Amino acid sequence: xxxxxxxxxxxxxxxxxxxxxxxxxxxxxxxxxxxxxxxxxxxxxxxxxxxxxxxxxxxxxxxxxxxxxxxxxxxxxxxxxxxxxxxxxxxxxxxxxxxxxxxxxxxxxxxxxxxxxxxxxxxxxxxxxxxxxxxxxxxxxxxxxxxxxxxxxxxxxxxxxxxxxxxxxxxxxxxxxxxxxxxxxxxxxxxxxxxxxxxxxxxxxxxxxxxxxxxxxxxxxxxxxxxxxxxxxxxxxxxxxxxxxxxxxxxxxxxxxxxxxxxxxxxxxxxxxxxxxxxxxxxxxxxxxxxxxxxxxxxxxxxxxxxxxxxxxxxxxxxxxxxxxxxxxxxxxxxxxxxxxxxxxxxxxxxxxxxxxxxxxxxxxxxxxxxxxxxxxxxxxxxxxxxxxxxxxxxxxxxxxxxxxxxxxxxxxxxxxxxxxxxxxxxxxxxxxxxxxxxxxxxxxxxxxxxxxxxxxxxxxxxxxxxxxxxxxxxxxxxxxxxxxxxxxxxxxxxxxxxxxxxxxxxxxxxxxxxxxxx
Ligand code: OOB
Numbered sequence: 001x002x003x004x005x006x007x008x009x010x011x012x013x014x015x016x017x018x019x020x021x022x023x024x025x026x027x028x029x030x031x032x033x034x035x036x037x038x039x040x041x042x043x044x045x046x047x048x049x050x051x052x053x054x055x056x057x058x059x060x061x062x063x064x065x066x067x068x069x070x071x072x073x074x075x076x077x078x079x080x081x082x083x084x085x086x087x088x089x090x091x092x093x094x095x096x097x098x099x100x101x102x103x104x105x106x107x108x109x110x111x112x113x114x115x116x117x118x119x120x121x122x123x124x125x126x127x128x129x130x131x132x133x134x135x136x137x138x139x140x141x142x143x144x145x146x147x148x149x150x151x152x153x154x155x156x157x158x159x160x161x162x163x164x165x166x167x168x169x170x171x172x173x174x175x176x177x178x179x180x181x182x183x184x185x186x187x188x189x190x191x192x193x194x195x196x197x198x199x200x201x202x203x204x205x206x207x208x209x210x211x212x213x214x215x216x217x218x219x220x221x222x223x224x225x226x227x228x229x230x231x232x233x234x235x236x237x238x239x240x241x242x243x244x245x246x247x248x249x250x251x252x253x254x255x256x257x258x259x260x261x262x263x264x265x266x267x268x269x270x271x272x273x274x275x276x277x278x279x280x281x282x283x284x285x286x287x288x289x290x291x292x293x294x295x296x297x298x299x300x301x302x303x304x305x306x307x308x309x310x311x312x313x314x315x316x317x318x319x320x321x322x323x324x325x326x327x328x329x330x331x332x333x334x335x336x337x338x339x340x341x342x343x344x345x346x347x348x349x350x351x352x353x354x355x356x357x358x359x360x361x362x363x364x365x366x367x368x369x370x371x372x373x374x375x376x377x378x379x380x381x382x383x384x385x386x387x388x389x390x391x392x393x394x395x396x397x398x399x400x401x402x403x404x405x406x407x408x409x410x411x412x413x414x415x416x417x418x419x420x421x422x423x424x425x426x427x428x429x430x431x432x433x434x435x436x437x438x439x440x441x442x443x444x445x446x447x448x449x450x451x452x453x454x455x456x457x458x459x460x461x462x463x464x465x466x467x468x469x470x471x472x473x474x475x476x477x478x479x480x481x482x483x484x485x486x487x488x489x490x491x492x493x494x495x496x497x498x499x500x501x502x503x504x505x506x507x508x509x510x511x512x513x514x515x516x517x518x519x
Contacts, residue, residue: 001086001198001379001380001381001389002172002193002342002380002491003172003193003380003398004380005127005375006293007136007397008172009196010350011072011350013067013200014165014350014376015266016195016203016348016350016364016376016377017172017195017199017376018172018195018198018199018212019171019195019197019493020171020177020194020195020202020301021087021088021168021169021171021194021198022084022087022176022194022197022198022234023055023084023087023088025045025238026239027210027238027239027240027360028044028046028237028240029044029212029240029258030043030044030045030154031043031045031242032044032212032241032242034046034047034237034242034243034463035047035080035242035243035245035396036242036243036244036245036261037075037076037077037116037244037245037258037276037370040077042077043055044240046468047080047081047237047459048084049163051081051084051085051088052085052088052163053160053161053163053168054081054082054084054156054160055084055085055086055088055089055160055163055164055490056073056157056160056162056163057085057094057100057159057160057161057244058085058086058089058091058159059089059159059164059166060159061116061154061159062115062118062143062494063086063089063091063115063468064089064403065089065091065092065093065167065169066067066090066092066117066173067085067091067092067114067115067116068091068092068094068113068114068115068177069092069093069094069114069115069116069117069118069125070093070094070096070108070109070112070114070118070131070164071083071086071090071093071094071095071096071118071221071223072096072105072117072118072119072120072128073098073119073120073147073223074098074120074123074124074221074246074247075221075222075227075245075247076120076147077155077245077275078120079222079223079242079245080237080245081224082118082156082330083176086176087175087176087194087427088166089169090167090168090169090173090176091165092174092176092177092470093176093177094112094114094176094179094189094334095177095178095223095224096108096223097179097221097223097224097488098123098124098223099428099485099488099489100400100488101131101165101483101486101489102131102135102449102484102485102486103136103438103486103487103488104210104388104486104487105131105135105486106134106135106138106139106487107186107187107442108179109139109142109318109363110138110139110191111186111189111383111384112177112383114139114142115142115143115169116142116143116145117135117142117144117145117148118145118146118156119130119131119144119145119146119147119150119153120146120147120149121146121149121150121151121305122148122149124248128146129144129146129150129151129153131152131153132144132146132153132200133152134486138359142241142501145159145440148262149361151297152458154461154470163175165310169194170194171193171194171195171198172193172194173193173194174191174193175192175197176192176324176409177189177190177191177192177194177195177226177383178190178224178228179323180323180324181323181422181424181429181431181461182422182429182431182434183402183420183421183422183431183433184262184388184431184434185431185433186431186432186434187431188382188383188385188388189383189384189385190324190382191379191380191381191382192377192379192494193382193464196325196376196377197229197234197377199230199348199376199377200325200327200347201229201230201231201235201238202230202235202238203347204229204230204231204232204235204327204329204347205231205235205236205238205239206295207329207331207332207347208231208235208265208292208317208332209292209331210231210236210239210241210265210437210518211222211239211240211241211333211431212239212240212241213241213262213264214236214241214242214265215241215242215244215252215261215262215263215264215265215289216231216233216235216236216241216242216243216244216263216264216265216266217244217246217258217261217263217265217266218232218234218243218244218246219244219246219248219249219253219254219266219267219268219272220249220267220268220269220297221243222253222274223372225321225323225325226267226296226297226319226321226436227267227324230267230294230295230296230319230321230327233245235437238264240299242261244257244261244263247381249272250275251275251276251280251283252278253384254266254276254281255279255283255285255287256285256478257285257289258285258286258287258289259285259287259289262288262289262441263289263290263372264290264291264292264294265290265291265292265293265294265297266290266292266294267293267294267319268293268294268295268297269296269297269298269426269427270297270298270299270300270301270304270426270427270459271298271381271426271427271457271458271459272426272427273293273295273300273304273308274304274457275457276312277304277307277308277311279310280311281311287312287313287314287324288313290312290314290315291314291315291330292315292317293308293312293315293316293317294316294318294466295316295317295319296319296320296321296343296424296427297319297321297424297427298376298424298427298449298460299343299415299459299461300318300343302341305318305339305340305341306340315332315339316330316339316340317329317330317332317339317344318330318339318342318343318344319343319344320343320344320413320415322401324378324379324399325373325377325378325379325399326346326347326373326375326377326378326399326401326403327346327347327349327377328343328344328345328346328350328412329344329345329347330342330343330344330345330411330412331344331345333515334412338408338410338412340412341414342408342413343405343412343413343414343415344412344413345410345412345413345448346373346375346411346413346436347377347507348375348376348377350375350376350466351358351373351374351375351376351378352373352374352375352398353371353372353373353407353413354371354372354373355367355368355369355370355371355372355407356372356397356407357369357370357371357405357463360394365407365409366406366407366408366409367406367478368404368405368406368417369404369405370400370401370402370403370404370405370419371401371403371404371405371413372394372398372399372400373398373399373401374396374397374398374399378399379399380393380397381393395412398469402418402419402420403415403417403418403419403420404416404417404418404419421433421449421512423451423452423460423461423481424452424459424460425452425458425459425460425461425463425490426457426458426459426460428504430449430450430462430490431491432449432512433449434465434485434491435450435482435491435493436448436449436450438481438482438485438487439464439466439478439482441481441485442473442477442478443469443478444468444469444470444472444473445466445467445468445469445473446465446466446467446468446469447466447477447502448462448464448465448466449465449466449496449510449519450462450463450465450493451463451465451512451516452516453494453495453516453519460496461492461494462491462492462493462495463493463494463495463497463519464478464493464495464496464497465499465502465515465519466478466496466497466498466499467496467498467499467500467501467502472498473498474496475493475494475495475496478493478496479492479493482495497519502515503515503518
C-alpha cells in the first residue's frame with residue numbers, strides 16, 4: 001500500500017521527499033573514515049567502491065531489482081556494504097534481528113519470498129549456518145550467502161564483480177523492509193521507500209546535530225530502525241561522519257571503543273542506559289568525548305534521565321519512535337524539564353497526530369488517549385497483510401500506534417501505557433499472541449495468556465499464565481519447548497504462573513489487565 005498521490009505531491013512540494021536514493025547517501029569526502037569495526041577501517045571511497053562491486057556481484061548472482069533478501073547480520077562492515085549494494089540495485093533488504101531464530105526467519109523468508117538469505121558464519125556463540133540449513137528445509141530454493149566461512153553455502157566475499165551501470169530505482173519504490181514489534185501473531189513487514197527513509201535519516205541527522213565531525217557508536221543492533229536511521233548509521237554516513245560498529249552494547253565492548261575512537265553520539269534503550277550509568281563509575285574509561293546520548297525504545301524513567309549528564313558528562317535526547325515511521329525527539333535546545341520528562345515531539349511539521357479515546361473520538365487537549373499518526377515517513381500499510389491493515393489504519397490512513405500518550409502545550413508527547421497486546425522487554429518487543437500460540441502447542445497447556453510484569457532493570461518482563469492440562473508444566477520445560485520451536489530467546493517467558501482460571505472481560509475475552517493486576 002503506497003502513499004496516495006495527493007499526499008505524495010504535498011510531501012514533494014514541501015521538500016520532504018527529494019528523490020534521493022538510499023544508495024546515494026554516503027556523503028563524506030573520499031578520504032574520510034566512514035566505518036570502523038575492530039581493526040578494520042573503511043574510507044568513504046572504499047565503502048562506495050565495495051558497495052558498487054557487491055551490487056554488480058549480486059546482479060551477476062541473480063538478484064534482480066525488486067527482489068527481497070533477508071539480511072540477518074550483526075553490526076559489521078558487511079551489513080553496511082550489503083545494504084548499500086542492495087539499495088543501489090533496487091533489491092530490498094528485509095532486516096531480521098540477530099536474535100531471531102528458525103520460527104521468525106522461516107516466516108520472513110517465506111512471506112517475503114526472499115531470493116537470498118544472508119548470515120554471518122557464527123556470532124555470539126551461535127552458528128547461523130545450522131540455522132540456514134533448517135530454514136532451507138522449509139523454504140527450498142533460496143540462496144544462502146555467508147559473511148565469513150561459508151560451509152556448504154556461498155561466501156558473501158565471492159559476490160564481487162567489476163562495477164556495472166545499474167538502472168536507478170524509482171525513489172518512490174520500496175527500499176527496505178523493517179519488522180514491526182507486532183501486536184498480532186507474526187511480525188509484520190514494514191515497507192519503507194527511498195523517499196520516506198531518506199527523509200527519516202536526513203531530518204533525524206539534523207535534529208541530532210550530526211555533521212562530518214560526528215563519531216557515532218552503533219551499540220544497538222543496526223538491523224533495528226533506531227540504530228539504522230534515527231539517525232543511526234545511515235544518518236551519520238549521510239552527514240559525512242564516522243560510524244563505529246560495536247559487537248554488543250555491553251560496557252566492556254562499548255567503553256573501550258568510545259575511548260579509542262572519541263565517540264561523540266550513541267543510542268541506547270533505557271535498560272542499557274542504567275547499566276552504562278553503573279558501569280561508568282568503575283570502568284575507568286575516558287568517555288569525555290560523548291556529546292549526546294539518545295535513549296528510546298521504551299519509557300525512560302525521570303530518575304534515570306537525571307543521572308545521564310552528571311555521570312556520562314553528555315546531553316540526553318529522548319526518542320520515541322517506531323519502525324512504522326513516526327519519530328519524536330526532544331530537541332537539543334529544549335529546556336531540561338522537557339528533556340527529562342517527555343518523549344519528545346514529532347520530527348516533521350507535517351507529522352499529523354491524533355489522540356483518541358476508546359471510541360476513536362479525539363480527547364480533550366492534555367488528556368491521555370491512543371496515538372494515531374499519518375505523515376511523510378509513516379507507512380500506509382504492512383506488506384501483504386490486508387486483513388491486519390484493515391484494523392491497523394483508519395480509513396483515511398492514520399496508523400493506530402497502540403501507544404497511550406498525552407500531549408503538552410509545547411507539542412511534546414508523554415508516553416503512558418499502551419493498548420496493544422505486547423510486552424516491551426527492555427526495548428525488545430514481544431507479541432503476547434505469538435508466544436501464546438506456541439505455548440498452546442504444548443501438551444500440558446490447556447490455555448495460555450502472556451502478560452507484562454514490571455521489572456526494575458528491563459522495565460517489563462514476560463509472564464506466561466497457564467491453565468494446565470493435567471500435570472502442570474515447569475518454566476524450564478516450557479522455555480525448552482519454545483526454543484525447540486525456534487523462537488528467539490528474548491521472547492521466552494521469564495516467569496510462569498499456573499492458574500485454575502483466567503479473569504474474563506464482559507465480552508468473554510481473557511482480561512489481561514485483571515490478570516496483570518493479580519500478579
Ligand atoms: C522503536 O521501534 P519499535 O518498532 O521497536 O517499537 C515501537 C514501540 C512504540 O510504539 C512504543 O510502544 C515503544 O516502542 N517505544 C517507546 C519509546 N520508544 C519506543 N515507549 C516509550 N518511550 C519511548 N521513548 O522502539 C524505536 C524506533 C526508532 C527510534 C527509537 C525507538
